[in-house]
Amino acid sequence: MRAKTSEIRQFILNMCRNKARNVAAEAARHFDISRQAAGRHLAALENAKMVDSSGRGNAKTSWLIPLIEQSWKFSLLGLREDIVWMENIAPLIADLPENVRDMWHYGFTEMVNNAIDHSEGTTLAIHFTRTALDVGIWINDDGEGIFHRIQRLGNLYDPREAILELAKGKFTTDPTNHSGEGIFFTSRAFDSFVIMSRTLYFSHKAEQDDWLIDDDRDIPGTRVFLRLDNNSQRTMNSIYSQFTEPDEFTFSKTVVPVRLARHNGEKLVSRSQAKRLVSRFEKFKTVVLDFSGVEEIGQAFADEIFRVFASSHTEVELIPMHASTEVQQMIVRALAVR
Ligand SMILES: Nc1ncnc2c1ncn2[C@@H]1O[C@H](COP(=O)(O)OP(=O)(O)O)[C@@H](O)[C@H]1O
């Protein structure tokens, strides 16, 4: 069967997500069409100003160009996230599917509300980009910086521990007015979620389920980046339901990447590392411990989690996931002592 025009063009657009070389040849091979035919599809996307290219022949590179690009600056004093949403962002995505608009509404207003309520900055800068495939938004405040604020108000030893707390969820420095769900659910709803603040970088990508901690440039305040495909099949409900028990509607389950308890590639061996990991686990009914990226753990570390914490918190169910054979053996040993 011959491929439809829309399929071929979608394929080309997908390739152009990251600057790609020789896109027409790739499309020709994939769909078993002539190089000329593929070239005409690429030219159509160039003419529609969705794609730009440079170079010729086999050295031609192509990339997506923004269809809409817009920036704003707001004073944070008295700012309201629902009004910023309604007046500025909603009109630019009014034609997207409802589930996608719902996720933007949720994530955008949560992140702007954070800048208003937590940053203690004066100015908010927002940058919006829409391509043929996706929408990306930067939200940038000039406040204290999220990781340093969490370190200061949460009495953490190192600002990097803030990333572990955010990944667990239900973390807030203002429990009277907040519940600590915004970053947890927003990071999981979007295809790409990045926070940069000072020299720390926190990223979650849907397709690889990966969190990174990196040294980067020194970024003042807090900068959040959200990206979502315009045809994403995800819904806010499907995200919520991953973290609630069946038949309940409260946030009672979390998935914690264990490797975030580790700094600078150190091994997970000590009781204090384990205590940092299990702190606030009692706020959940179920905690899935994701061991990916952790090849081995020490006996004291395993004992502190699976015997000491587990026996004093029988109401919390601990479920290890992606555990290597070495890690599994340590867990079994800790359980046996119990
Ligand atoms: N822009 C920001 N500037 C400084 N701190 C922030 C910012 N955004 C979030 N935070 C910190 O991260 C915590 C978690 O944010 P979030 O997940 O949205 O939960 P909540 O807003 O309910 O506290 C906040 O309590 C606050 O300490």
Ligand SMILES: [Mg+2]
């Ligand atoms: Mg919030």
